[in-house]
Amino acid sequence: MTIEWRYTVEDGFGVLSVAGYLGPAAVRRFGGAVGWVVARGTGPVILDLTELRGWSVEGQLAITETARRLAGAGRSLELAAIPAEGSLVPPADCPDIPVHCDLATALSVHARHMSPPDEAQQAWRTDGWPT
Template identity: 75%
Template sequence: MTIDWRYTIEQDLGVLSVAGYLGPDAVRRFSGAIGWVVARGTGPVVLDLTELRNWSAEGQVAITDAARLLAASGRGLELAAIPADGSLVPAGEGPDIPVHCDLAAALAAHGRGPRTPDDDRQEWRTDGWPTS
């Protein structure tokens, strides 16, 4: 099983939304999404996990690796809506990864209100991501 993703840039804030199960089979695709994010944006990135069903230890390590890669580019990573099991990305040596209860809280932390269809933003997604 793999994941689908959508990356949205609004001004200087990126939001990478992930759906599915972030397990060993999905780590490569997730890493590819992070590469896409690094190449196409500036500023902090919120990893929106609202549609993520769960994650494995490998998936959590991939998130930690993503935080390191973004930090090397001068960008931060924040999590929104971690999976229901309450587990967090492994602690250790690396950048701080703030956690928000949901995407609305993460956006509010950056002075953004709820998203609307009229927002000026760029967006990319995998073929499996719903368009509505």
């Protein structure tokens, strides 16, 4: 089982949404999505986990590695709507990862940076992204 993803660039930040199960089989694809994010945006990244059905230890480690990778690019990671079955406890050497209860709350933190609704956003997604 793998994941699907969608990345949207707003003014000053990005939103990476992930659907499916972030387990050992999906970690490589998730890493590819993160590479896409690093190459195509600036500012903080909100990792929207609203459609994520769950995650394994490997999936959680992939998220903490993402925080390190983004920090290396001068960016930060925030989480929105983490799976109900657990919380993410990053190692002490990991950058801070703010956690928001849902995507709306995370977006409200960045609302001053968002484009007006009539402006086109840049967005990319996998073919299987749920509609």
